[in-house]
Amino acid sequence: MTLQSLSNLDGILTPIEVEISLLPGLPNIQVVGLPDAAIKESAIKVKAAIRSQGFEFPKARTVIINLRPSNIRKSSQGLELAMVLGILMQTNQIKFPCELHEKKCLIYGEINLHGEVFCPEDIRGFGEFENESSILVTGENSYVLGVDQYQIKTLAQIANGQVYKGQEFKFTTQRPNLSGTKFTKEQARLMSIVAAGEHPLLLVGPSGTGKSTFIHQIPSLLRPPSSVATKEIYKLWKGKIPPWRPVVSPHHSATMLAMVGGGVPPKIGEVSRAHGGTLLMDEFLEYRSEVFEALREPIETGKIVIARGSFEKVFPAKFLLLATSNLCKCGNYVPKRSNKCICTNRDKQLYFSRFNGPMLDRVSVIAFTDGWDKMGDIGLERILDNVNAAIKFSQKTRSQELPNHNVEFSDLKIDEKIGILETSSRRRLKLFKQVLRTIADLEGCKTPKSYHFEEASQLCLKSHQRITTQLALY
Ligand SMILES: [Zn+2]
Incomplete structure (x- = not known):
């Protein structure tokens, strides 16, 4: 199972791959591929969020999460959503919403221990330096992003296919007031x-x-x-x-x-x-x-x-x-x-x-x-x-x-x-x-x-x- 997410590389959100595999062993999560301390910690959150939303963490299985490309150090506020969805899909507890294609989606959201999903603040700079045509799957947010996006409020909702299309990017410009200066x-x-x-x-x-x-x-x-x-x-x-x-x-x-x-x-x-x-x-x-x-x-x-x-x-x-x-x-x-x-x-x-x-x-x-x-x-x-x-x-x-x-x-x-x-x-x-x-x-x-x-x-x-x-x- 491979999903797409984002990692913060020198202040710029860059797409990365999140590979998920289950191996016989203790019910733990192992993240490999140069994750930083915050990503390693989020593995614990992931486990709690899965349980509190009524899902099961795989028994007698160790979840291996591999982040690619492996040569760069990963730092990310929103990798948790991709980790959770990957585990739930790999264990057949949810299906990816049918209108979305998992290969095209960038999954980027913060989750809390109760399994609620939030949109990380740093997403505002997403695609800062490139024309990103991918679809973004994230948590609820109050601001409009310049990319196509779908929002999830809680993990349970995605199991029921409740994914909301985010507000479309619309912006009305306003010409500044013309000053009273006169010219020749x-x-x-x-x-x-x-x-x-x-x-x-x-x-x-x-x-x-x-x-x-x-x-x-x-x-x-x-x-x-x-x-x-x-x-x-x-x-x-x-x-x-x-x-x-x-x-x-x-x-x-x-x-x-x-x-x-x-x-x-x-x-x-x-x-x-x-x-x-x-x-x-x-x-x-x-x-x-x-x-x-x-x-x-x-x-x-x-x-x-x-x-x-x-x-x-x-x-x-x-x-x-x-x-x-x-x-x-x-x-x-x-x-x-x-x-x-x-x-x-x-x-x-x-x-x-x-x-x-x-x-x-x-x-x-x-x-x-x-x-x-x-x-x-x-x-x-x-x-x-x-x-x-x-x-x-x-x-x-x-x-x-x-x-x-x-x-x-x-x-x-x-x-x-x-x-x-x-x-x-x-x-x-x-x-x-x-x-x-x-x-x-x-x-x-x-x-x-x-x-x-x-x-x-x-x-x-x-x-x-x-x-x-x-x-x-x-
Ligand atoms: Zn002079």
Whole structure:
């Protein structure tokens, strides 16, 4: 008799096999396969629970329970349910509920001496790092899990086939209240483009120009999370799901471990907590260089792989990156104007040279805020209307459910229209095309017009050239 259960491996619930066999001998339970002290103790509980629910513990038989794979130390809060069910099935006292297939079920529950079954608290992190399609058989619980589940209240009930289907995973999202901040026409346009297409953004300019306020408003304008993303977010946040798409804003002194995750036991990093939502990085250039290096993988692939010896886990990490940066160390430099900057020209150049890293290529839209000194009169509701209209247009004309990240543009003759493209990398061109698509969507155009090319070029190509050649400095 073999059942499937879960063991806690470095903080992650991992499936294991529970083999049960009866041998002539004293009526005892022997657990082999590197169980920890708690699992060995639960053997005593199992015996008591079987008796108090009116079942019989096999006479003149020793129950051997083998946990596989045998090379890892097992620690588990919920192995007891699999042990009990295995013994009762092996001795023909119960049958597995007919609608469930024992090979497909993960049996994970805590039992007390009276044979009542409970759902262990650590199940909330189940399937944290993988798409688990198995069915979970556990005790009663008050929270909803992101997997198909059946619940058992007591051992006697399973003998009568009374197994309840758990609550289905349903989650209603709620868009945050839109703040009363007003924006200029130029700012509102930029915000609509970034929010509608979910394009990674870097805002560059002197301090006091509202960069941080600007990026903090964008998450509330995004489309609601997809059902797949909601499930993933639920698992990553261990059941404490945020009401809207997650927003994570780590401090610039964050370590690489804090940003991407890892350690013993492995913990998810800020990039995974931002999965399905937004990663806000204020003072972008102040982050450690190793953080930039580590961010390349999740930005490119939408996931992060943590490897430690033979142990390897994949954490999802697909997020919208919104970043801000000053133009100099003191933050006061404004190009082409008198200003309070106390940095030397060399300091400024050194600071600016840091924009030349590969990190800049992960950002689609680069915008400058040095002209942002006027008051605007456009509220977030109006911007949201534009964003929603663009999303609706992309859904209607291209049946597109996701943002413009993988849009193909083979039919656009872009080379003839924008001369600057010759100096841009393939990657930057790809980002340009995505932004161009969003700009055309915002105006309900199937084919982008020439002024759309100009606007996209301004945001993706010319601004990139300006920042990498330090033209913005003078
Ligand atoms: Zn300065």
